[in-house]
Amino acid sequence: xxxxxxxxxxxxxxxxxxxxxxxxxxxxxxxxxxxxxxxxxxxxxxxxxxxxxxxxxxxxxxxxxxxxxxxxxxxxxxxxxxxxxxxxxxxxxxxxxxxxxxxxxxxxxxxxxxxxxxxxxxxxxxxxxxxxxxxxxxxxxxxxxxxxxxxxxxxxxxxxxxxxxxxxxxxxxxxxxxxxxxxxxxxxxxxxxxxxxxxxxxxxxxxxxxxxxxxxxxxxxxxxxxxxxxxxxxxxxxxxxxxxxxxxxxxxxxxxxxxxxxxxxxxxxxxxxxxxxxxxxxxxxxxxxxxxxxxxxxxxxxxxxxxxxxxxxxxxxxxxxxxxxxxxxx
Amino acid sequence: xxxxxxxxxxxxxxxxxxxxxxxxxxxxxxxxxxxxxxxxxxxxxxxxxxxxxxxxxxxxxxxxxxxxxxxxxxxxxxxxxxxxxxxxxxxxxxxxxxxxxxxxxxxxxxxxxxxxxxxxxxxxxxxxxxxxxxxxxxxxxxxxxxxxxxxxxxxxxxxxxxxxxxxxxxxxxxxxxxxxxxxxxxxxxxxxxxxxxxxxxxxxxxxxxxxxxxxxxxxxxxxxxxxxxxxxxxxxxxxxxxxxxxxxxxxxxxxxxxxxxxxxxxxxxxxxxxxxxxxxxxxxxxxxxxxxxxxxxxxxxxxxxxxxxxxxxxxxxxxxxxxx
Numbered sequence: 001x002x003x004x005x006x007x008x009x010x011x012x013x014x015x016x017x018x019x020x021x022x023x024x025x026x027x028x029x030x031x032x033x034x035x036x037x038x039x040x041x042x043x044x045x046x047x048x049x050x051x052x053x054x055x056x057x058x059x060x061x062x063x064x065x066x067x068x069x070x071x072x073x074x075x076x077x078x079x080x081x082x083x084x085x086x087x088x089x090x091x092x093x094x095x096x097x098x099x100x101x102x103x104x105x106x107x108x109x110x111x112x113x114x115x116x117x118x119x120x121x122x123x124x125x126x127x128x129x130x131x132x133x134x135x136x137x138x139x140x141x142x143x144x145x146x147x148x149x150x151x152x153x154x155x156x157x158x159x160x161x162x163x164x165x166x167x168x169x170x171x172x173x174x175x176x177x178x179x180x181x182x183x184x185x186x187x188x189x190x191x192x193x194x195x196x197x198x199x200x201x202x203x204x205x206x207x208x209x210x211x212x213x214x215x216x217x218x219x220x221x222x223x224x225x226x227x228x229x230x231x232x233x234x235x236x237x238x239x240x241x242x243x244x245x246x247x248x249x250x251x252x253x254x255x256x257x258x259x260x261x262x263x264x265x266x267x268x269x270x271x272x273x274x275x276x277x278x279x280x281x282x283x284x285x286x287x288x289x290x291x292x293x294x295x296x297x298x299x300x301x302x303x304x305x306x307x308x309x310x311x312x313x314x315x316x317x318x319x320x321x322x323x324x325x326x327x328x329x330x
Numbered sequence: 331x332x333x334x335x336x337x338x339x340x341x342x343x344x345x346x347x348x349x350x351x352x353x354x355x356x357x358x359x360x361x362x363x364x365x366x367x368x369x370x371x372x373x374x375x376x377x378x379x380x381x382x383x384x385x386x387x388x389x390x391x392x393x394x395x396x397x398x399x400x401x402x403x404x405x406x407x408x409x410x411x412x413x414x415x416x417x418x419x420x421x422x423x424x425x426x427x428x429x430x431x432x433x434x435x436x437x438x439x440x441x442x443x444x445x446x447x448x449x450x451x452x453x454x455x456x457x458x459x460x461x462x463x464x465x466x467x468x469x470x471x472x473x474x475x476x477x478x479x480x481x482x483x484x485x486x487x488x489x490x491x492x493x494x495x496x497x498x499x500x501x502x503x504x505x506x507x508x509x510x511x512x513x514x515x516x517x518x519x520x521x522x523x524x525x526x527x528x529x530x531x532x533x534x535x536x537x538x539x540x541x542x543x544x545x546x547x548x549x550x551x552x553x554x555x556x557x558x559x560x561x562x563x564x565x566x567x568x569x570x571x572x573x574x575x576x577x578x579x580x581x582x583x584x585x586x587x588x589x590x591x592x593x594x595x596x597x598x599x600x601x602x603x604x605x606x607x608x609x610x611x612x613x614x615x616x617x618x619x620x621x622x623x624x625x626x627x628x629x630x631x632x633x634x635x636x637x638x639x640x641x642x643x644x645x646x647x648x649x650x651x652x653x654x
Contacts, residue, residue, distance in 0.1 A: 054557060056553070056556055056557065081562075085559045085560075085561060086559065087559070088556070088557055088558065088559040089557060089558035089559035089560075090559060093557075094557040096550060096553065096554065096557075098550050101549060101550040101551065102550040102551055102553070102554045103551055103554065104551040104554070104555065104569055104572075104573070105551070105573065105647075105648070105649060106572045106573055106646070106647065106648060107572075108648075115558065115560070116558045116559070119558060119559050119560065120559060151648040151649070151652065153648070153649050153652070154652065164554070167554070167558060168557075
């Protein structure tokens with residue numbers, strides 16, 4: 001069953017150099033108990049997609065121009081501020097990429113979890129505190145009763161991210177949005193956080209939107225994945241489809257960029273691949289495919305018209321003229 | 331440990347107070363003029379013999395370090411000497427007046443902090459809006475107007491144009507009936523001096539709060555609070571203000587000395603019977619023991635205020651509370 005459906009949303013930002021279309025007709029679906037990965041470079045619109053779902057697009061200068069976001073069939077776009085506040089933290093939880101600065105330094109972590117509970121549930125102070133301790137235990141923090149009375153600065157980065165997860169999950173939301181939850185953490189801690197997310201997802205059935213540029217994390221955790229470029233989704237499908245049979249030249253490039261550990265490095269090591277060129281400025285997008293200037297398979301049509309997502313029979317969808325031409329020729 | 335911190339700070343404070351006493355004593359003695367002249371001047375036409383006997387009587391013929399030692403010893407016992415001008419113990423003069431000054435200073439400070447931070451928070455909600463600009467304008471005016479000028483302007487306005495508040499003294503014997511009537515009358519008299527003294531600091535605190543709030547509002551934990559579904563009112567009042575108020579505490583503590591010296595001007599302008607008017611009169615009369623005593627007392631007030639600030643800061647910021 002679809003829990004969250006992002007339907008053709010467009011987000012524009014008014015900038016000094018004109019209008020920047022940050023999200024251009026983005027479509028996403030997240031099913032119950034599923035992990036959807038969203039990957040792409042910095043500035044491709046991953047985080048903005050998350051903020052749009054939360055109703056937290058900074059406005060001004062941002063503006064959700066058109067489209068709908070359905071949470072279990074209910075359109076969130078156009079809800080009043082109060083209604084949206086009831087949803088945030090209650091039905092949709094979110095964790096961020098900077099655990100070091102995402103917790104309020106003047107409140108204990110227990111207070112910060114309990115606040116979330118008291119905001120959305122008719123719980124007494126005591127009950128909320130007990131839930132906070134219980135949540136800390138659930139996210140694997142030892143001596144939860146003691147730790148609940150700690151201030152953020154007394155915890156390590158990994159612990160703080162666990163606290164953030166506890167806050168986000170305290171009210172048992174339907175959807176958890178994790179915006180690059182491990183970017184600021186050590187590799188070993190990253191693995192722990194990913195394991196924790198996977199475990200919580202299994203035990204609670206929360207659908208997770210995992211925003212990341214870590215292909216390894218997507219491969220390990222996600223069920224389906226959407227690849228974004230310059231505010232658009234260029235390819236989407238199951239993890240297996242997208243990672244093992246990437247269609248879009250951009251996805252191919254992203255996967256080729258991932259460094260691999262080789263047990264027996266050959267005498268002549270191959271240089272790490274990169275995608276030539278840079279992400280275009282969002283105020284200067286032309287009519288064609290935004291990736292065309294960097295694409296090694298660009299056709300004449302690519303600079304003239306914007307490709308749309310074309311779905312193959314197995315659900316694997318790609319927005320690319322070259323891929324479309326290829327598939328038609330088969 | 332909070333207790334240890336307090337004890338350590340108290341020890342520092344005592345050392346500081348002694349240093350202040352010594353420094354003030356030496357500074358006064360560096361000033362030109364002979365105290366004996368002043369004392370004799372009050373009596374009229376003094377011969378060299380009279381002056382010598384005065385010096386002997388007041389111990390002024392002793393070497394400076396002996397005078398200092400005698401003064402410190404007496405001060406340790408709570409005796410700050412005898413006023414030449416008022417012919418009364420300095421400590422009694424000061425204790426008589428210190429209450430009025432503290433009342434004025436704390437009212438002004440409370441007014442400045444409460445109204446200043448409130449205006450700052452309102453201004454931070456729409457940093458480019460009309461309200462914010464208005465607060466900026468008021469702040470610049472309040473900050474740049476000299477205290478005595480503001481005071482005089484208020485006196486002109488409230489003496490003749492709108493006789494709403496009394497412009498002089500601390501109470502009116504004809505109106506102070508009973509303890510409640512007295513308190514009310516003092517509060518009525520307090521309005522203009524406290525406003526005059528407070529407006530300068532109000533201006534600073536509103537600017538500081540606005541800047542501090544804007545910085546805090548852009549931080550990640552405010553985004554977290556919003557993502558939790560916290561209402562905008564609580565985002566400002568609870569999550570942001572608690573953090574934004576930290577620099578205000580620091581600045582208010584640091585400025586406390588400035589407020590006390592500002593009180594001298596305000597008291598003089600409004601004839602408020604506090605340490606300020608006493609200091610002013612003593613300086614005109616070259617009443618050295620009284621001046622020394624007032625300097626000493628204001629130093630103690632400032633030191634105590636800083637101690638309180640430090641403790642408050644610990645209460646407000648857990649990061650400092652936990653640090654060794």
